[in-house]
Amino acid sequence: MHEGRSVRQWLPEASWLVEILDAKTREKLCFLDKVEPQATIAEIKNLFTKSHPQWYPARQSLRLDPKGKSLKDEDVLQKLPVGTTATLYFRDLGAQISWVTVFLTEYAGPLFIYLLFYFRVPFIYGHKYDFTSSRHTVVHLACICHSFHYIKRLLETLFVHRFSHGTMPLRNIFKNCTYYWGFAAWMAYYINHPLYTPPTYGAQQVKLALAIFVICQLGNFSIHMALRDLRPAGSKTRKIPYPTKNPFTWLFLLVSCPNYTYEVGSWIGFAIMTQCLPVALFSLVGFTQMTIWAKGKHRSYLKEFRDYPPLRMPIIPFLL
Amino acid sequence: MAAAAATAATKGNGGGGARAGAGEASGSRKKKGPGPLATAYLVIYNVVMTAGWLVIAVGLVRAYLAKGSYHSLYYSIEKPLKFFQTGALLEILHCAVGIVPSSVVLTSFQVMSRVFLIWAVTHSVKEVQSEDSVLLFVIAWTITEIIRYSFYTFSLLNHLPYLIKWARYTLFIVLYPMGVSGELLTIYAALPFVRQSGLYSISLPNKYNFSFDYYAFLILIMISYIPIFPQLYFHMIHQRRKVLSHTEEHKKFE
Numbered sequence: 001m002h003e004g005r006s007v008r009q010w011l012p013e014a015s016w017l018v019e020i021l022d023a024k025t026r027e028k029l030c031f032l033d034k035v036e037p038q039a040t041i042a043e044i045k046n047l048f049t050k051s052h053p054q055w056y057p058a059r060q061s062l063r064l065d066p067k068g069k070s071l072k073d074e075d076v077l078q079k080l081p082v083g084t085t086a087t088l089y090f091r092d093l094g095a096q097i098s099w100v101t102v103f104l105t106e107y108a109g110p111l112f113i114y115l116l117f118y119f120r121v122p123f124i125y126g127h128k129y130d131f132t133s134s135r136h137t138v139v140h141l142a143c144i145c146h147s148f149h150y151i152k153r154l155l156e157t158l159f160v161h162r163f164s165h166g167t168m169p170l171r172n173i174f175k176n177c178t179y180y181w182g183f184a185a186w187m188a189y190y191i192n193h194p195l196y197t198p199p200t201y202g203a204q205q206v207k208l209a210l211a212i213f214v215i216c217q218l219g220n221f222s223i224h225m226a227l228r229d230l231r232p233a234g235s236k237t238r239k240i241p242y243p244t245k246n247p248f249t250w251l252f253l254l255v256s257c258p259n260y261t262y263e264v265g266s267w268i269g270f271a272i273m274t275q276c277l278p279v280a281l282f283s284l285v286g287f288t289q290m291t292i293w294a295k296g297k298h299r300s301y302l303k304e305f306r307d308y309p310p311l312r313m314p315i316i317p318f319l320l
Numbered sequence: 321m322a323a324a325a326a327t328a329a330t331k332g333n334g335g336g337g338a339r340a341g342a343g344e345a346s347g348s349r350k351k352k353g354p355g356p357l358a359t360a361y362l363v364i365y366n367v368v369m370t371a372g373w374l375v376i377a378v379g380l381v382r383a384y385l386a387k388g389s390y391h392s393l394y395y396s397i398e399k400p401l402k403f404f405q406t407g408a409l410l411e412i413l414h415c416a417v418g419i420v421p422s423s424v425v426l427t428s429f430q431v432m433s434r435v436f437l438i439w440a441v442t443h444s445v446k447e448v449q450s451e452d453s454v455l456l457f458v459i460a461w462t463i464t465e466i467i468r469y470s471f472y473t474f475s476l477l478n479h480l481p482y483l484i485k486w487a488r489y490t491l492f493i494v495l496y497p498m499g500v501s502g503e504l505l506t507i508y509a510a511l512p513f514v515r516q517s518g519l520y521s522i523s524l525p526n527k528y529n530f531s532f533d534y535y536a537f538l539i540l541i542m543i544s545y546i547p548i549f550p551q552l553y554f555h556m557i558h559q560r561r562k563v564l565s566h567t568e569e570h571k572k573f574e
Contacts, residue, residue, distance in 0.1 A: 195525040277530035 016077060016084045020048055023066040023089040037078035041071045058096040058167040062088045096167035103157040106176045110184030111150040117188035118143045129194045136198045138206050142191050142274050145213055152221065160224050162231050183282045191274050199275040212269030219262035222248035240305050254317035256298040260290040261315055291315050358419040363476050370469040372404035377462045392450045394458065401458065405438050437503055444519060445510040453509060457502025460495045467491065489560040500549055507538050514538060
């Protein structure tokens with residue numbers, strides 16, 4: 001199997017053996033010899049894919065212990081607590097899909113679906129309403145706001161966000177799209193309904209709600225930009241976010257995840273603007289999920305940074 | 321499904337021994353168990369529930385003997401049925417607090433589906449109370465619950481007679497389908513009355529731009545039995561094989 005002797009053969013520390021076993025069955029899946037000690041886990045994953053092409057690197061989880069944590073792609077072989085023969089355990093993460101693909105799909109849906117209801121495409125409302133237009137200004141305003149929101153999200157996905165993970169499990173796209181598309185359809189149905197009732201306090205209510213919505217959209221965007229600037233392109237570094245010159249980012253003084261705070265604010269604004277219960281319910285569900293995420297993010301900030309500002313709460317200043 | 325779920329997924333009201341938990345990890349598991357106070361409380365809870373469902377069982381038999389027919393027996397046991405089935409909401413609390421090692425989500429789902437049938441269907445739609453389908457699920461639930469709560473009681477006391485274990489993991493084979501049939505037929509019987517009276521329904525236009533059609537909701541509930549019931553049923557069958565064969569092996573080594 002070895003064609004000829006190379007210098008490395010005489011210096012055993014210069015090339016290592018990596019064996020990969022299945023984490024569940026302990027079956028020997030792959031034997032890699034002549035692995036550079038400076039090789040990264042990412043490179044080992046690529047080598048593993050060669051012998052098992054159905055397991056592309058994104059769906060591989062390699063760990064030192066069958067029940068342990070996944071090793072990171074950047075980890076270097078010789079820095080791990082292994083001898084010159086390393087045993088790694090493999091777990092299949094299942095089919096993966098890129099975050100960008102998931103985001104684009106889950107956001108394009110609501111944008112498109114809402115418009116179907118706005119234009120009163122046939123078979124949604126009674127036939128006499130096909131392609132008619134609402135006589136309420138707020139309905140047109142709501143369409144602009146909703147569409148703006150999702151266009152903003154799509155553009156941010158393409159040009160602003162820097163993702164630390166490349167992929168997520170494939171089943172997430174079905175779960176996420178059901179959530180976004182389902183709620184979009186449900187809200188849009190009522191707001192664009194021929195029997196829609198405009199807000200009780202009329203133009204005043206709409207103006208106030210619109211102001212809240214716009215401020216929160218600007219705030220949310222400002223935070224996304226600040227977070228992007230925190231991380232150089234292509235890197236996966238993590239730093240504590242701080243307020244910048246942009247006043248919208250001053251919310252960082254009080255919360256760890258002001259992007260979520262502004263997002264909830266936007267939807268509350270939209271709910272007040274449309275005075276539509278399904279929108280309020282959507283805001284509530286979103287708020288619940290974002291609170292869980294914010295708490296998790298806050299916890300990992302606290303764990304990672306000793307000097308993390310103590311005044312900050314996860315998502316709601318002083319409260320939550 | 322309320323019948324199926326209750327037997328299938330509840331790991332126990334603190335019960336030891338074999339469990340039918342849908343969310344449980346098999347193999348080694350750190351069992352710290354409830355403390356002595358919690359155990360005492362759970363024993364009392366399970367004894368009271370066993371007694372309650374026995375009261376319902378006896379009530380059914382007496383009503384049948386008194387009336388001479390099995391029709392409209394619901395009225396004779398309506399109050400204890402409502403009381404003891406609703407009392408099962410405490411089981412959600414037990415999981416939340418941690419004295420019972422079951423999933424809060426799973427337990428909530430089970431208990432809520434039972435409570436839904438009792439209050440939102442049978443109680444709310446008076447016309448179905450005289451249906452025979454009600455008797456079908458009440459009998460299924462009664463037998464299931466008597467066995468389930470005594471199973472937990474004995475497990476907590478670390479003295480589980482094989483008969484109870486066998487009953488819990490065998491009778492479901494008949495009681496599940498029986499309970500599910502009773503539930504579905506009852507919901508189906510309620511439909512025309514819900515449609516006619518607009519029960520629990522809101523229509524447009526209204527101030528909050530919201531609508532809810534209880535009739536459509538009930539149909540959705542019925543449809544949901546299709547994916548859910550087989551899963552629960554086959555899970556129990558799988559558990560039965562595991563639990564009862566395990567006991568057989570134990571017996572061999574004695």
